[in-house]
Amino acid sequence: MNDSYVECMVPRKSSPFSGLIKVLVYALTAICVLLAVMGLPILFIPAIALGLVIYFLLPGLSVEYEYLYLDKEISIDKVLNKQKRKRVRVLDLNKMELLAPDTSHELDSYKSRRIKIQDYSSGNPENKKHIMVYNGGNGTELICLEPNAAMIKCIKTVSPRKIFEY
Structure with a gap:
């Protein structure tokens, strides 16, 4: 067997407001709990609601993408708060038309056609992104x-004529 295995983690760039949102939600929850314990039991309701926000929504502010290459397939997983993993996509490289840097002129004909773009990158403009033209069940996608x-x-090594490095 000549299988290759490569793993790559890409942390998504967090928005400048995500840290502020976390601090505000935690502070409001603490204030509501303290006031509810000190004599205002009606504030247990907002404290419980804020606790649910902390449990369900705040992990979505910390996102990483994990790319796994194995046997002509790339599987993309979304990791939330470094705890929950969700399989987002599996890409079969036999259905790939090309893979090139986002600044490559090989992609000009695809970018002008307004094809749907799926972004599994960090969102950081300083990092080098690659665009894959993929013919899946939903038609052509970038x-x-x-x-x-x-x-x-x-x-x-699997498909040398489909990879462009310029």
Whole structure:
């Protein structure tokens, strides 16, 4: 067997307000609990509601994408708050048309057609992004990724004419 395995983690860039939102929600929850314990039991209701917000919504503010390359497939997982993992997508490289940096002229004909773009990158403009043109069940899609050099090398060994590095 000549299977290759490459793993790549890409932390999503958090918005400047996400830290502020977390601090405000935790502070409001603490204030509501303290006031409810001190004699205003009606404030247990907002404290419980804020606790539910902390449990269900705040983990969505910390997102990472994990790319796994194995046997001509790239699986993309979304990791929330470094605890919950959700499989987002599995890409079969036989259905890939090309993979090129987002600044490549190979992508010009696809970008002008207004094809749907799926973004699984960090969102940081300083990082080097690659766009994959993929023919899946939903037609042609542009998939934005940030693979590392080892993953690009493995993909290039499988389909060298579909990888562009310029």
